[in-house]
Amino acid sequence: MHEYPITCEIIGIAEDYVRRYGAQEVLQINLVIGEDSGFIGDSIEMYFEVIAKGTLCERAHIEIEYIKPLLKCVGCHKLFERTSASFTCPLCHQIGRPTARGKEFYIKSIEVDL
């Protein structure tokens, strides 16, 4: 649901760069989305098809790199993927704390015609 305004934001940022670089249009937008960011790539792609019409991103393709969240064990300091109902480290069975890994939500690069 909240991917609508977010998609507008993505298009706005990309258009900004097109103008800054004196290009004609955006050809590709490379996004990075952590699976714990709360943003859904499929929704962004769906809104993009509609919203990009008539903008400098009209013909652009969206490429999404997804990142799996990792917890960090307080005992052995290893990073691990959580299971559904626990935060326990599979190696030493101590608790894992959230890390920034998996919360990414940014535009890595855009490709323009130059």
Place this chain on the structure above:
Amino acid sequence: MADNKKIEIFTNILQRNDQIAELTQMQMTEQGLLSINVMGAPGAGKTSVILSLIKEMTEMKAYVIEGDIESDIDTKKLREQGIETIQINTHGACHLDAPTLAAALQDLRPLQEGVIFIENIGNLVCPAEFQIGEHIKMLVVTVTEGSDKPYKYPLAFEKADIIILNKIDLLPYVDFDENYFMAGVRGLNPEVLVAKVTAKQNMGIKEVAKWIENKTTLISQELYL
């Protein structure tokens, strides 16, 4: 055929939202207003907790901003108690964002020092993803929602500065496993204060009010800047 030029930009997509949020937070700090983003599922007791806190903190000026998808039922309830309240209707949006709050603050024009509660849209997911200009994120959850919520909605629990576990009066009637709940909370947020509350009977509210009053002192010392 034109050449493809790749521009590395590494741009945070929420940057515009976050900039406005920071600005709002600074303005609040300068005015001596502690802003509290109150989050939780529909019916968790956000409005009830806000009401009983304001009744408890008689020394302090309190403002409320009510976020709802539609309707102004809660706003009416608060105004009947003499509380200065502004309604935001998001008309479908599942969370408040920084520009929406900034606009509402223009209308409210809070003048006195004190505390401002911002009741976010009833939703355990989306509000946690957006900074709006708050100093503090308060999460209201209930024993009736089940003890697995930290595992299912980790972000809200991870980001909370204080967690209100509400509807303690209903404990005898539900199978809430407090140890399992607390293990999840501590895994995500080791230091956070978890206050057991029955908002309807003002139980546990004093402790929370004290905690808030202590934070407002920090604000007036501008430690949040």
